[in-house]
Each structure stands twice: as structure tokens, then as C-alpha cells.
Amino acid sequence: MSTQPGWAGTAGSNLSHLLEFEKPIAKMEQEIQRLETGQAESGRDYSDIIQSIRGQLQSALRQAYGNLTPWENVLVARHPQRPLLRDYIRLVCKDFCELCGDRAYGNDRALVTGFARFAGQRVMLIGHHKGRDTREKIEVNFGCAHPEGYRKALQKMKLAAKFKVPIVCLIDTPGAYPGIGAEERGIASAIAVNLMEMSRLPTPIVAAVIGEGGSGGALGIGVADQVAVMQHAYYSVISPEGCAAILWRSGKHRARAAKALRLTPTQLKELNLIDAIIEEPLGGAHRDPQIAAENLERWVARALRDLRRLKTETLLRRRYQRLRSAGAFFAATSEPKAAASAKPRRKRGQAAGRAVPAGVASR
Numbered sequence: 001m002s003t004q005p006g007w008a009g010t011a012g013s014n015l016s017h018l019l020e021f022e023k024p025i026a027k028m029e030q031e032i033q034r035l036e037t038g039q040a041e042s043g044r045d046y047s048d049i050i051q052s053i054r055g056q057l058q059s060a061l062r063q064a065y066g067n068l069t070p071w072e073n074v075l076v077a078r079h080p081q082r083p084l085l086r087d088y089i090r091l092v093c094k095d096f097c098e099l100c101g102d103r104a105y106g107n108d109r110a111l112v113t114g115f116a117r118f119a120g121q122r123v124m125l126i127g128h129h130k131g132r133d134t135r136e137k138i139e140v141n142f143g144c145a146h147p148e149g150y151r152k153a154l155q156k157m158k159l160a161a162k163f164k165v166p167i168v169c170l171i172d173t174p175g176a177y178p179g180i181g182a183e184e185r186g187i188a189s190a191i192a193v194n195l196m197e198m199s200r201l202p203t204p205i206v207a208a209v210i211g212e213g214g215s216g217g218a219l220g221i222g223v224a225d226q227v228a229v230m231q232h233a234y235y236s237v238i239s240p241e242g243c244a245a246i247l248w249r250s251g252k253h254r255a256r257a258a259k260a261l262r263l264t265p266t267q268l269k270e271l272n273l274i275d276a277i278i279e280e281p282l283g284g285a286h287r288d289p290q291i292a293a294e295n296l297e298r299w300v301a302r303a304l305r306d307l308r309r310l311k312t313e314t315l316l317r318r319r320y321q322r323l324r325s326a327g328a329f330f331a332a333t334s335e336p337k338a339a340a341s342a343k344p345r346r347k348r349g350q351a352a353g354r355a356v357p358a359g360v361a362s363r
Contacts, residue, residue, distance in 0.1 A: 017080045021064050021072060025283075028057045061283045065232070071255035073264050074240055076232040076284050077211050083289040085112055085127040085170055088210065091293035093118050093125065099156055105185065108149030110140045110177070111221070113156040118168055119301035124160035126153050126221050127170035130211070143212075144177040147190035150220045154194050161203040166304050169207040169221040174239055176217035191220040198223035199323060200316060204307035206300055208278060209233045210285075225319050226303045228276040229265040230296070232284050235274065236263035273326060276303075 018026050032053050035046045068076065076082075089096050089112075098114035100107040109129070116125045130143030160167050176187050198205065198221075207224035213235035229235050243257035244250060262268070265277040278299050285292035307315065 019072070019075050019079070021068075025057065025060050025064060028053055028060065032057070058282070065283060068232070069255065070234075070258040070261070070264050070267075071240060073232055074212075074234050074258055076286075077234050079284065079286045081286040082211055083285055083292060084132065085129040085172060085210070087289060088127075088170065088293050088296065089116065089125070091290060092297045096125070099159075100152070102148040102152040102155060104151065105148040108146045108152060110143050110145040110173070111149035111153050113153055115165070119297045119304065121166065121301070121304055123166050123168045123304075124156055125168050125170070126156065127210075128173040128217075128221075130172055141177050143173040144175060145173065145217060145220070146177050146182045147185040147187045150176075150187075150190040150194050153221050154197055157198065157201055157205075161201045164203060166204040166206070166307070167201070167224075168300055168304075169205065169224060171207060171209045171213045171218045171222055171235075172211035173214055173217040174212050175215040176220065188216075191216045194220045195223055199319060202312045202316065204304060204310075204315060205319075206303045206307070208296060208299065209235050210296065214239050223319075223323070225307050225315060225322070226275045227273075228278050228299055228303070229268060229274050230278045230285065230292070231265060231280040233265065234263040235265075235268055236261050271327075 032050055035050050035053070038044070039046045039050075065076075083091070094117040096114055096116040098112065100113075102108070111126065112129050113124070113126050116123055118125060128143045128145065129140050131137035131140045157167055176182065176191060205224040207222050207227045209218065209227075209229040211230075211233050212218075213222070213229065213233065215236070215238055218235065238246075238261070240254040240258040240261065240263075241251045243261055244253040247253070247257065247260075262271065265274065268274045269277055276299060278295050280295065281288035281291040310318070
């Protein structure tokens with residue numbers, strides 16, 4: 001397995017960055033490591049104690065990650081050790097050939113594009129890369145793409161459509177780059193054009209949110225025939241901090257905003273905004289990137305297999321219907337029930353059992 005600095009290769013590894021709710025779990029991991037070291041040095045058998053603590057560790061992980069609040073889910077999605085786009089490329093892609101530049105301005109490194117063999121199929125891979133260390137994060141603008149990034153992505157998608165190659169989009173961005181340069185070069189127009197053109201590309205498109213899925217930056221490569229979100233990722237119209245700053249004039253209300261935004265995978269599935277939730281290893285993708293990558297690969301393979309069976313006309317018609325129905329849902333309230341149970345009042349001059357003609361209002 002190819003790993004990055006700070007990665008936890010297995011569930012029992014130490015994590016250099018701990019979230020608040022992970023600290024009790026880290027103590028158990030440190031105790032296991034201490035006992036294993038002592039067992040190797042002294043030759044004493046601590047296997048029963050280690051096994052007991054491992055059982056407690058698994059229970060603690062299951063309880064902690066099974067009851068995450070929406071804000072805690074956001075923190076897991078932003079975990080510094082969470083696998084990034086280039087990590088997934090190394091773990092599951094073969095023969096990756098990166099394609100650079102938008103043929104107009106430059107090469108935006110926040111968006112990576114290229115042909116690859118993914119899930120046993122030749123695909124055009126498009127994805128955000130947030131960077132691992134400080135230097136790389138600055139080089140890729142923390143995964144926030146400029147207009148040239150979205151124009152590059154669209155050019156490569158059209159190239160894929162020309163050769164009837166399916167497109168796989170991996171989303172991981174807090175949003176499009178908010179700087180003056182991006183505005184001057186037409187960031188809103190670039191994203192809008194992508195939305196329109198992706199809706200009618202005659203090739204299968206699948207998209208998966210592997211970390212953060214924020215605002216138009218995510219939507220710029222998010223129009224697809226099937227969309228999935230990883231178990232501890234999020235997909236939202238705005239970041240919790242941005243929402244809190246607008247509604248409550250303070251970023252301190254970010255946890256409240258995260259709850260109101262309904263951005264967790266389970267909530268998105270209930271609203272029919274996504275098609276699937278990709279399961280992560282116990283404790284999050286940062287604890288076992290290999291398992292996370294395999295689960296992602298398995299979903300992509302299944303989605304592409306289903307889409308390849310469709311004729312192009314059927315594919316485009318279903319994509320159109322999907323976009324038209326996005327955001328349509330019914331919320332149950334007590335008012336309709338109360339209104340239905342209330343006895344209708346008889347209008348003056350109206351006989352019992354006699355209906356008032358439609359369009360006639362009582363004076």
C-alpha cells in the first residue's frame with residue numbers, strides 16, 4: 001500500500017492529528033502499542049490483555065463514529081490525514097496519464113485531469129486535489145479551483161465523450177477560488193458552462209464526494225448520472241462557517257449551521273440528492289486508506305457497469321429527468337392532518353350536502 005506522511009496504515013496506528021472525540025480512543029491505541037512493545041522486549045505474554053483492549057477499542061470506535069453530529073462529520077471530512085485525490089490515484093488507478101492546461105490561460109493544479117484505468121475500465125478521471133503539506137496546499141490553492149481549472153476539466157470531458165470513454169469525477173473542495181483574479185477571468189461563467197455542458201455529454205458520468213463537497217466549486221464537476229458521497233464526507237451549498245456568518249453574523253455558530261444545512265450523507269440520501277453512500281472503514285478513511293479506496297473502486301465499477309448498458313438517448317433522458325427532479329421533496333407537517341380532521345363550516349345560504357361550484361366565492 002502506498003502511504004503518505006501522517007497516514008495511519010491500519011486501524012491500530014497512532015494518529016498525529018486527533019479530533020476531540022478521538023482522544024479517548026487514542027489512549028487505548030497507545031496502551032495497546034505500549035503492551036506490544038513490552039511484550040516484544042520482555043517476552044511476557046500480554047495477548048489476553050491486548051485482545052481485551054482491542055475489543056474495547058472497536059466498541060469505542062463504533063460508538064463514536066456511529067453517533068457523529070453534522071459538525072463532527074465535517075471535521076472528519078477535513079481530517080489532515082484523510083486520503084486525497086492523488087492518494088486514490090496511486091491506490092486504485094493504473095496507467096494514469098495526466099492532461100494539463102486549458103489552452104487559454106494556464107494549468108490549474110487544484111483540478112487534476114487525465115486518462116486512467118479505474119475499476120478495470122478506461123476512464124477520464126477529473127478531481128480536486130487539496131494538497132498534503134503546506135507547500136503543496138499553497139500550490140493547489142487548498143483545492144479551490146480557478147476558472148481555467150473548470151475550463152480544463154470541460155475540455156477533457158469533451159475529449160472523453162469524443163472517444164466514448166466514461167468520466168469519473170472525484171470531488172474534494174471547500175469551494176471555488178474566491179479571489180479577484182478568479183472573478184476577473186469569469187469563475188461564475190466557467191462553472192455555469194460546465195453545468196450546462198455536462199448535462200448533455202453523450203457518455204456515462206459518475207461523481208463521488210471523497211471529502212468536502214462545497215458550493216459551486218463542487219457542482220462544477222458534479223453533474224452526473226450517479227452521485228455518491230463517502231460515509232464521512234459532506235456535500236453542501238455553503239460551508240458551515242459561511243452559513244453561520246450570514247445567518248448569525250458569527251462563525252461560532254458553525255455547529256448549528258451544519259445541522260441546519262442537512263449536509264451529511266444520510267440526510268442527502270433521504271432528500272434523494274445522491275444515489276449512494278460509500279462505506280468507510282471503522283474510524284474513517286484516514287485510519288485505513290486502502291479499504292476506503294477499495295470501497296470507492298467497487299462503487300465506481302458497479303455504477304459504470306449499470307450505465308454502460310444504457311443507450312445514449314436513454315442515458316441523456318435519465319440525466320435530464322434527474323436534474324429536473326433534484327431538490328423536490330415533501331416535508332410532513334401536522335397542519336394538513338389538523339385541517340383534514342376539522343369539520344367544514346357551512347357557509348351562509350348553503351344547504352347541507354350542497355357543494356359550492358368551483359370558482360364561486362362566498363360574499
